Amino acid sequence: MMTTPxxxxxxxxxxxxxxxxxxxLAFDRTYLKCREAALESLRERAGFVEVAx
Numbered sequence: 001m002m003t004t005p006x007x008x009x010x011x012x013x014x015x016x017x018x019x020x021x022x023x024x025l026a027f028d029r030t031y032l033k034c035r036e037a038a039l040e041s042l043r044e045r046a047g048f049v050e051v052a053x
Contacts, residue, residue, distance in 0.1 A: 006045075008042045009041055009044075009045060010037075012034060012037055012038055012041075013034075014034055015030060015034075016030075016031065
């Protein structure tokens with residue numbers, strides 16, 4: 001969530017039952033895809049640009 005009120009930017013489906021243990025999901029492909037989608041949404045909102053090395 002952002003610090004200022006915003007509109008919903010994306011609806012992400014999380015196919016994992018609660019409670020979740022991140023250590024058990026750390027190498028799960030579906031979890032990694034969900035995590036990357038959430039982070040990408042935040043990066044887009046923040047205007048993040050990766051620097052090429």
